[in-house]
Amino acid sequence: MPEDDRKSDTWPLYGFGTELPHEAMRITPNLSLSRIFNILWLLPHFYPGIQSSYTYLAETHSYFAIHCEDSNLWGLNYMYLGHPKIWIIIPPDSASWLELNLKRDSPISDAKCLYILGHKTLFPSLSWLKCHSIPFRTVVQRPGDLVVLYPGTPHFGISTGPNICEAVNVATLTWIPLGLNAKKCDCMPSSVHLDHSLLATAFRPDLWTSLVNQKIVVTQEMLQEMNQLNDAVCAVSIWYKL
Numbered sequence: 001m002p003e004d005d006r007k008s009d010t011w012p013l014y015g016f017g018t019e020l021p022h023e024a025m026r027i028t029p030n031l032s033l034s035r036i037f038n039i040l041w042l043l044p045h046f047y048p049g050i051q052s053s054y055t056y057l058a059e060t061h062s063y064f065a066i067h068c069e070d071s072n073l074w075g076l077n078y079m080y081l082g083h084p085k086i087w088i089i090i091p092p093d094s095a096s097w098l099e100l101n102l103k104r105d106s107p108i109s110d111a112k113c114l115y116i117l118g119h120k121t122l123f124p125s126l127s128w129l130k131c132h133s134i135p136f137r138t139v140v141q142r143p144g145d146l147v148v149l150y151p152g153t154p155h156f157g158i159s160t161g162p163n164i165c166e167a168v169n170v171a172t173l174t175w176i177p178l179g180l181n182a183k184k185c186d187c188m189p190s191s192v193h194l195d196h197s198l199l200a201t202a203f204r205p206d207l208w209t210s211l212v213n214q215k216i217v218v219t220q221e222m223l224q225e226m227n228q229l230n231d232a233v234c235a236v237s238i239w240y241k242l
Helices: 092-105 126-131 173-180 197-203 205-213 220-241
Strands: 014-018 054-058 063-067 074-082 085-089 137-141 146-149 155-159 163-170
Touching (some): 173 197, 173 205
Antiparallel strands (some): 014 054, 054 163, 063 155, 074 146, 074 163, 085 155
């Protein structure tokens, strides 16, 4: 059964939600995560940590619970200094199977939610993932490494020691259909619900009917991207076997 991270107040601290001026955090003199172009800047409302970057300060064994990025956004996470961070990443096409098993094995308070991956309170073990035939990849992030998360990718992880990272969410034009399909968690105050209507109207008017009728959006580019992603995963798997 996945562990619930609300059982104790003695867990290692994980400082997050710190906004710093983009001049203070730079990957290179001319590159800052908070200045990467993001169509979310066009929205009239400001969403901290999504349109702007957050700084994360971790201690030894600090961890982040399993979740997907809000509204299925792209996720970028860069490590500036410190000890490695271990990421466990589940392919997007296995997210529904993961969610089904989490709801079945989780506390009732979590299982009642329509989108349990929006809770950010559960930390499944690797043996639990294997027992339920949920595929995953282990990624070790070190200083200078940028982790890029495809929209709708479940992930969780732990720090092996103190480190400093910066993270931001990014939306692209091809993300819009994925954002329209994003599930919502209404029982956690920290959940962010983006208003996609303006972006869909401006850039994808062909999806307006699906948005109004709250139907699942499936486009040719989505199918093509998923096929490319699956091909890439298969190629990496074959390379590791060799």
